[in-house]
Amino acid sequence: MKRVYWMIPSLVLAFSMLITPVIHQVSAAEITEQDTSVQEGIDKVVAEIDTLQKAIQGNGELIKVNEAGKKIDEAWDLIEEQVEEKNPEAYKNIEESLYPLIGEAQKPSPDMKKIQKLIPETTEKLKDYQASLQQ
Template structure:
């Protein structure tokens, strides 16, 4: 905060000092207002950049979750009797979602609730001792649809 004020003061000082040797009509109030506008706009830009960075992190995490779901789907379709492999993929899915869960919840609470209505049942079904492949296929489709729609929303 103090650095910004110092920068504004120094810029104003040098501008005023430079113009004091040139005979012109300069309104000092306009210069100060202009400098304050630059400071405010840079703070807005910084905040917007941070939000975009958070969205990029969320997008990366969603892509990881989608890749894990795709791997789970492959096991369910190609090796439906491989309970250990399905359980392993279910644990990985839970871990991957956990990395972005709080960010999604904070930034997009409605989408978070919507996704979790299908995601947690999928994680639970994938980690059960005897996974039900029909239930898994249905939940995989639901979660994929929700995550792809969410990706479209945050990339717009």
């Protein structure tokens, strides 16, 4: 009976050793997200918008358009909080066209004309904000 009592703490210790690397991976991902500079993040969002533009100009394949919308959203998520903290007004201005663009691109039946209208508007807002950061 005494053997069972020492096995339980051993199992708990072994389990905690298995979980520790997973906890550290999450922390590393959070650090990487914080280290992404706003400048680089804007470049990434603009690059993903260009990818969406090319998908539409190609044959407008739904899968590529939806995927591009998802990637734009992911790229924006990395810098969204930083932009909002640094300049709430610019943040609001950008999101007035960015979120409709992302939403439309991810729809089952996206309106390509609406996306074509939102792409230059959103790109201009992002580049204007990026230029303001360099001043």
